[in-house]
Amino acid sequence: MGIVKKGRKPFVLIRSLDQYYVTYELNAFTDKPNRMVEIYSNLHKNILDAFSKRGIKILSPTYVRFESLKQNGQQDSEPSDTSPQLGLTN
Numbered sequence: 408m409g410i411v412k413k414g415r416k417p418f419v420l421i422r423s424l425d426q427y428y429v430t431y432e433l434n435a436f437t438d439k440p441n442r443m444v445e446i447y448s449n450l451h452k453n454i455l456d457a458f459s460k461r462g463i464k465i466l467s468p469t470y471v472r473f474e475s476l477k478q479n480g481q482q483d484s485e486p487s488d489t490s491p492q493l494g495l496t497n
Contacts, residue, residue: 410446412436 411417417435424430439495458465 410437410439410442410449412438 412435415436417433420432420434422430423430433450435450437443439446455465
């Protein structure tokens with residue numbers, strides 16, 4: 408039993424043309440809304456796998472804000488209590 412609803416064909420919309428990328432929206436329908444987390448995860452994995460097989464890499468720029476500790480009267484070796492904690496996830 409599939410998770411994409413039969414009779415409702417998935418479709419892609421081009422949502423915007425931005426400065427460095429195009430924003431797409433993939434639309435599909437399901438009868439299993441309680442499995443949305445799993446559906447999104449599988450969808451993202453399948454997209455990445457399909458791109459990888461074709462040698463396409465998705466470049467996702469990351470913007471990190473650096474704050475000068477000296478502006479807050481701290482030494483460079485002292486962490487700021489107000490600095491956000493950065494974590495990396497796979």
